[in-house]
Amino acid sequence: MGPPRPFTVTIVGGGIGGLVLAVGLLRRQVPVQIFEAASAFTEIGLGLSIGPAAHRAMPLIDPQIPDIYDSLVTTHADSPGYEHYKQTWFEVVWAGGEHEGQTLMNLKALPSGQTTLRRADFLAALVALVPPHIVHFGKRLTQLTETSDGVGLQFADGTTAMADVVVGCDGIKSKVKESMLPDESRLKPPRYSGMYGYRAVFEMEDMVEAVGDHRARVSTMYIGKGAYAISYPIMRAKKVNFGLYILSETWEGDTWVRPASREDMRRDARGMGRYVNSLVERMPDPSQWAIFEHPHLSTYCQSRVAILGDAAHASTPHQGAGAGQAIEDAHVLAELLSDPRVTRVDDVVGALQAYDSVRRPRSQHVVTTSRENAYLLCLCLEGVWDNEQKLRETFQKRLRWLWDLDVPKQAEQARRKMMSVYKL
Numbered sequence: 001m002g003p004p005r006p007f008t009v010t011i012v013g014g015g016i017g018g019l020v021l022a023v024g025l026l027r028r029q030v031p032v033q034i035f036e037a038a039s040a041f042t043e044i045g046l047g048l049s050i051g052p053a054a055h056r057a058m059p060l061i062d063p064q065i066p067d068i069y070d071s072l073v074t075t076h077a078d079s080p081g082y083e084h085y086k087q088t089w090f091e092v093v094w095a096g097g098e099h100e101g102q103t104l105m106n107l108k109a110l111p112s113g114q115t116t117l118r119r120a121d122f123l124a125a126l127v128a129l130v131p132p133h134i135v136h137f138g139k140r141l142t143q144l145t146e147t148s149d150g151v152g153l154q155f156a157d158g159t160t161a162m163a164d165v166v167v168g169c170d171g172i173k174s175k176v177k178e179s180m181l182p183d184e185s186r187l188k189p190p191r192y193s194g195m196y197g198y199r200a201v202f203e204m205e206d207m208v209e210a211v212g213d214h215r216a217r218v219s220t221m222y223i224g225k226g227a228y229a230i231s232y233p234i235m236r237a238k239k240v241n242f243g244l245y246i247l248s249e250t251w252e253g254d255t256w257v258r259p260a261s262r263e264d265m266r267r268d269a270r271g272m273g274r275y276v277n278s279l280v281e282r283m284p285d286p287s288q289w290a291i292f293e294h295p296h297l298s299t300y301c302q303s304r305v306a307i308l309g310d311a312a313h314a315s316t317p318h319q320g321a322g323a324g325q326a327i328e329d330a331h332v333l334a335e336l337l338s339d340p341r342v343t344r345v346d347d348v349v350g351a352l353q354a355y356d357s358v359r360r361p362r363s364q365h366v367v368t369t370s371r372e373n374a375y376l377l378c379l380c381l382e383g384v385w386d387n388e389q390k391l392r393e394t395f396q397k398r399l400r401w402l403w404d405l406d407v408p409k410q411a412e413q414a415r416r417k418m419m420s421v422y423k424l
Contacts, residue, residue: 003029003340004029004030004031005029005030005031005337005338005342006343006344006345007030007031007164007165007344007345007348008030008031008032008033008163008164008165009025009030009031009032009033009164009165009166009167009337010032010033010034010035010151010153010161010163010164010165010166010167011032011033011034011035011166011167011169012035012141012153012166012167012168012169012170012175012176013035013036013037013168013169013170013171013174013176013311014034014036014038014041014135014169015043015123015169015171015309016043016048016119016122016123016126016323016326017169017308017309017310017323017326017327017329017330018034018036018167018169018170018308018309019034019041019123019126019127019129019130020058020061020065020126020326020327020330021167021169021308021329021330021333021334022034022130022134023061023062023064023065023126023129023130024061024062024330024331024333024334025334025337025338026129026130026131027061027062027334028334028337028338029338030334030337030338032134033134033136033161033163034130034134034135034136035136035139035141035153035155035161036135036136036137036138036139037138037139037140037141037156037170038137038138039137039138040137041123041124041127042120042123043119043120043122043123044119045119046118046119046201046234046241047116047117047118047119047232047234047241048116048117048118048119048122048323049114049115049116049232049320049323050069050115050323050324050327051109051320051321051324051402051403052109052110052111052112052403052404053324053328053402053403053404053405053407054323054324054325054327054328055069055112055115056405056407057327057328057330057331057407058327060331060407060408060411061327061330061331061334062129064129065126065129068122068125068126069115069117069122070115072117072118072121072122072125073115073116073117074115074116074117074233074234074235074236074237075112075113075114075115076088076113076114076217076218076219076233078233078236078237079217079233079237082217082218085113085218086113087108087109087110087111087112087113088106088107088108088109088113088114088218088219089107089108089109089113089114089219089399090107090114090219090220090221090230090232091103091105091106091107091218091219091220091221092104092105092106092107092220092221092223092391092395093215093220093221093222093223093275094222094223094224094273095222095223095224095227095228095229095271095272095273095275095276096224096225096271096272096273097224097225097271097273100273100274101273101274101275104223104388104391104392105391105392105395107395107396107399109399109403114219114232116232116233116234116241117234118234118235136161138157139155139157139159139161140155140156140157140175141153141154141155141156141170141175141176141179142154142155142156142175143175143179144166144175144176144179144180144305145179146303146304146305149162150162150163150164150304150345151163151164151165151166151304151305153166164304164345164348165304165305165306165337165345165348165352166304166305166306167305167306167307167308167333168180168305168306168307168308168311169307169308169309169311169326170311171309171310171311171314172190172292172294172310172311172314173190174307174310174311174312176305176307176311177297177307177311177312179305180301180302180305180307181297181298181299181302184297184298188294188295188296188297189295190292190293190294190295190314191292191293191294191295192250192251192290192291192292193291193292193293193316193371193374194247194248194249194371194374195245195246195247195248195291195316195374196245196246196248196251196288196289196290196291197243197244197245197246197288197289197291198243198244198260198265198268198280198283198285198286198287198288198289199241199242199243199285199289200241200242200243200279200282200283200284200285201234201239201240201241201242202239202240202242202279202282203238203239203240204216204217204233204237204238204239204240206282207231207240207242207279210275210278210279210282211231211275211278211279215231215275216231216233216240217233217237219231219232219233220232221377222272222273222275222276223377223378223379223391224271224272224273224276224378224379225271225378225379225380225386226246226247226271226378226379226380227244227245227246227247227268227269227271227272227378228244228245228374228377228378229242229243229244229245229272229276229279230242230243230245231243231279242279242283243317244265244268244269244272244276244279244280245291245318245374245377245378246268247374247375247378247380251290256289256290256292257287257288257289257290258287258288258290259286259287259288260286260287260288261286262286264286264288265280265283265286266280291316291317292314293314293315293316293367293370293371294310294312294313294314294315294367296364296367297312297313297360299356299360300312300313300352300355300356300359300360301352301353301355301356303349303352304345304348304349304352305352306333306352306355306356308326308329308330308333309322309323309325309326309329309330310322310326312329312360312363313325313360313363313364313366313367314367315366315367315370315371316367316370316371316373316374317370318370318371318373318374318377319366319369319370319373319398319399319402321366321370321402325362325363325366328359328362328363328405328407328410329355329359329363331407331410331411332355332358332359332410332411332414333352333355333359335411335414335415336351336352336354336355336411336414336415336418337351339351339415339418341418341419342418350418351418353418354414354415354417354418355414357414357417358410358413358414358417359414362405362410366402369398369401369402373398376391376394376395376398381394
């Protein structure tokens with residue numbers, strides 16, 4: 001896909017966002033080096049789901065990526081008798097009240113519906129696409145410094161490296177971001193989003209016993225006053241992921257996870273109806289997980305350094321869009337950095353600024369709408385509340401905006417921005 005670039009892109013962080021970017025750049029003949037803090041590639045968290053827009057971006061990054069993803073996913077068709085739910089993303093169900101257990105709407109994500117996989121499985125498959133010699137483990141970044149010779153990287157083990165271009169894919173506590181925007185990072189650390197949750201993974205047999213076959217096998221959002229719950233099948237419908245999320249203005253302590261009691265869970269699930277309460281009684285661990293998000297930054301780049309994914313715009317999980325936004329980022333960035341007009345390291349500055357101008361407004365709006373979606377699911381969104389018609393309209397409107405992105409057009413918009421504004 002064109003001649004090799006005369007510069008190397010150094011990626012800090014080897015999670016899914018960093019590896020997808022690396023695969024896309026390598027396919028486009030852009031040299032890559034990856035520095036990962038851990039001693040091996042690892043992923044935190046069990047489940048991963050990609051929405052329609054990000055799914056359309058994957059083959060544009062590299063055709064091998066959607067092949068891998070599609071080979072690993074769980075869909076509703078993995079449960080015999082539920083094949084007609086193949087295009088369903090979630091059924092939205094009233095948790096309690098006079099309509100307890102009734103379905104408000106069937107949210108469809110065409111054409112794929114709900115697709116989930118284990119993060120670790122997807123990561124392992126992406127790793128197989130990356131040459132081992134370009135990966136450096138045990139390199140925990142402590143500082144970036146730009147000089148006339150390039151960008152200097154300092155690591156906790158005392159080693160250093162020089163880079164032409166740096167992309168930080170190192171998560172919500174990104175050291176690349178802190179070095180790139182020190183003052184802003186200090187004033188805008190990751191913030192508590194106003195919600196905490198409980199999490200569990202159930203065997204499918206236990207889930208069926210708790211809520212019945214249909215609710216166990218079809219991805220479900222249980223909407224309630226001040227709280228909501230979510231469940232979806234994983235691992236070829238052998239297990240089910242479950243979460244209960246509670247609106248709470250404050251979070252005490254520095255840790256993002258704190259111990260709780262079963263009485264705490266019961267209190268939080270009060271009013272959430274028989275399905276959710278049946279699952280709460282079966283949850284093995286009552287720990288509470290604070291949900292954090294990233295305040296909006298003024299930029300995703302500075303000179304020859306950029307940030308991607310959670311390092312730039314970590315979001316709450318209430319729209320299931322976090323990983324998808326990182327994939328959208330990677331597509332645009334790979335297209336710009338491999339553009340035939342980007343022939344010198346100095347040209348990269350304009351490419352990164354074009355990436356920022358296109359990706360920052362959308363990804364930051366996703367952070368905002370995801371937080372608002374928590375209030376929608378908790379029947380607390382101003383102007384909507386628990387009105388059935390407004391709930392249906394609002395769900396559809398929000399998801400259409402998120403999913404109906406013209407993915408190639410987004411990259412072309414960034415390319416035109418790079419050419420017209422930065423004279424490439």
